[in-house]
Amino acid sequence: MEQRVSLITLGVADLGRSRTFYESLGWRGQEVEETVFIQAGGLGLVLWGREKLARDCGLDNARGTGFGGIVLAHNVRSAKDVDALLAGAREAGATLTKPAGPTSYGGYAGCFADPDGHLWEIAHNPGFPLAEDGSLTIPDFGSL
Amino acid sequence: MEQRVSLITLGVADLGRSRTFYESLGWRGQEVEETVFIQAGGLGLVLWGREKLARDCGLDNARGTGFGGIVLAHNVRSAKDVDALLAGAREAGATLTKPAGPTSYGGYAGCFADPDGHLWEIAHNPGFPLAEDGSLTIPDFGSL
Numbered sequence: 001m002e003q004r005v006s007l008i009t010l011g012v013a014d015l016g017r018s019r020t021f022y023e024s025l026g027w028r029g030q031e032v033e034e035t036v037f038i039q040a041g042g043l044g045l046v047l048w049g050r051e052k053l054a055r056d057c058g059l060d061n062a063r064g065t066g067f068g069g070i071v072l073a074h075n076v077r078s079a080k081d082v083d084a085l086l087a088g089a090r091e092a093g094a095t096l097t098k099p100a101g102p103t104s105y106g107g108y109a110g111c112f113a114d115p116d117g118h119l120w121e122i123a124h125n126p127g128f129p130l131a132e133d134g135s136l137t138i139p140d141f142g143s144l
Numbered sequence: 145m146e147q148r149v150s151l152i153t154l155g156v157a158d159l160g161r162s163r164t165f166y167e168s169l170g171w172r173g174q175e176v177e178e179t180v181f182i183q184a185g186g187l188g189l190v191l192w193g194r195e196k197l198a199r200d201c202g203l204d205n206a207r208g209t210g211f212g213g214i215v216l217a218h219n220v221r222s223a224k225d226v227d228a229l230l231a232g233a234r235e236a237g238a239t240l241t242k243p244a245g246p247t248s249y250g251g252y253a254g255c256f257a258d259p260d261g262h263l264w265e266i267a268h269n270p271g272f273p274l275a276e277d278g279s280l281t282i283p284d285f286g287s288l
Contacts, residue, residue, distance in 0.1 A: 002278050141174050
């Protein structure tokens with residue numbers, strides 16, 4: 001199994017609301033058959049009805065409460081960018097779950113939940129280089 | 145906000161079990177301070193204790209039940225690859241939630257849950273081209 005992720009599909013309660021939210025962050029996608037497909041670097045971020053997504057994966061029901069157990073991160077190039085993106089997310093209707101602040105790894109980060117509670121961390125991590133195209137490289141910790 | 149995802153962090157109950165599971169699928173990562181970092185194309189897949197992940201995101205507790213609302217997909221180049229990967233995942237201890245079969249979009253896919261219930265779809269989707277490096281491009285649906 002090659003080490004890559006092709007799609008991340010977020011189950012949503014209201015497709016229009018979620019599309020508007022991500023568009024407010026500046027993202028652009030295509031809506032086809034009640035599904036929004038957003039190119040995100042080398043993968044696709046997909047917004048799809050929560051019930052359909054659960055059923056498509058073979059689950060009997062789509063109910064779920066509390067922490068879903070997954071956090072997505074969007075890394076940026078400066079602490080200032082973290083503040084700006086978190087402010088924009090709040091304006092777009094996100095719930096800030098953790099205000100921006102210094103991290104244990106010498107970076108700066110904060111977190112928000114999207115309208116369905118999907119969690120995003122916005123982080124500046126000087127130890128994880130970002131290429132010009134935004135792709136992230138995990139450093140060789142053994143050589144640090 | 146640039147359209148990209150930098151990290152996907154999976155909250156896990158037992159780091160060793162999860163690391164063994166993903167290594168059984170052929171993935172390789174680095175373990176640092178009770179965290180496993182796996183380069184996955186242009187992003188990092190991270191395995192981290194569920195409680196720590198929840199706390200790090202500002203949540204009061206890490207409890208959660210039922211469907212978490214997110215599904216990751218790993219797309220491959222043929223239906224045969226789907227069968228092979230699902231068989232490998234089952235041998236590694238995954239729970240198959242949907243057996244492989246034809247999809248509504250003319251592809252072939254099946255789903256499994258990892259040891260913590262994180263859901264993966266393994267899919268062959270001839271409409272979503274994969275580059276040589278495995279990156280996926282969402283087609284221009286307007287031109288179809």
